[in-house]
Amino acid sequence: MPAQWFAGFEAGDTNELVGLAGAVSVGAAYKRSGNYGCRISVPQSTGTAYITLANGFDANGNPTTVSRTVYTQGFGMRLSTLPMVQGVWEYLLYVAYSTTHRASLRLDGNGMIRLHVGASGSPHIASFGPIELGRWYFCELAVLPDRYIWRMDGQVVAQGLGGPGGSMNVAYLGKRFNLASQGYTLDVDDLYTCDDGMFYGPTARVARLNANANGTAAGWSIYPPDVPDP
């Protein structure tokens, strides 16, 4: 099965996410498509600001994280500020098994994004940039047991042989690990995750279709109740 989850913040909230921390907000000014997008303001302190992506749903319909050997994600991203300390990086995307690093995209203060696959201390495999501030990009990363593919705006940045070192069950945008005095601001919208190497490309978007008609059942009571005409 390809897509396992998606989010576009079109309900005006963060309920599509598994979790979040810190300065994360939903607003019209942060949208890539539709009516809403999400802003992650990673603080300059050692505090955190991130969102946790899902890659499935539980039986009750809650977005959840599932351990998989393949983890593919796509997301629209727009940076408005970069890490404040030159030469020091932040996690942009962090793919992990629990807290164990499997793959990451790391953002440098010079606007370069670097791909790391495997152990967190492994050298970067490829880089992209410098990123243009204020411009939407569509980033897609597929991490498979034995290979990886990274695309920006539908163009392959890197692909090759190399595994993450095990299964993956969680991905974060904006995650940071004890990196002080930096911070950056990231807008994200139109996110999806897959359990295979499927990419939907930069045309991917999430739309919301609001209730606009009565259906075939009306057994629930309304509030506020209708007030009869005098």
Place this chain on the structure above:
Amino acid sequence: MEYWAHVAQVPQDGDATYLEGMYPGAAFNVGVADVALAPGERIVAAAGALCWRNNSGGSGRAVLRVGSAELATANFTPGPAYDTVFVFTLKSPATGKPWTKAEVDAVLLGAVVYSGSGLRATQAGLHVLLHTPPVVPIQPKERPMNFKALEPLTATGSDQAIDVPRGATLVIHPLAASVEVRHITGGTAKVTIPADSMVMLGPSYGQTVYLRATAGTVIELGLT
């Protein structure tokens, strides 16, 4: 206020407007706006989104319907704060196949009380993941043949110039003895092609190359 309008606010308005399920078996559903697709755009997945909470001890399920076909979450007891749950599916429950626009337009979203009472729904809608597959132009399987055989060169023991037109590839096949290839006549730098082997050099930017072999050696040449 229309019935459906009680679950139509975005962002959700909490207890300002809602529908409440008061007895086991009570069901509601509402229709959603038609999806507007760009040319070539496809529906990857759909997720019915129901924002609800528990005001008592009730349990129930969120339901997505297309015609008489239905998908639902498990029956469970929501918490006391409003939260959104999703009925996610890659395929239409009506056909078991990828969603069509008509099926998305016909979706009904709602909920059913399983036990107890006091389930409050304040928002219902359908989220869809859309994308437009790239259009891949059809590539012709054939391309014009551009091979041109040149008259065989009989080596003189000295450099012999061969002009290779811009964009062309030179095919060299010395028959009985090796041939040396230089880019400057008389130069020391060379590439030696063994006898009875064929080498292709190019594409050329419009270069003259120099071939040298033992006098009398026949060198077959071609351009492609």
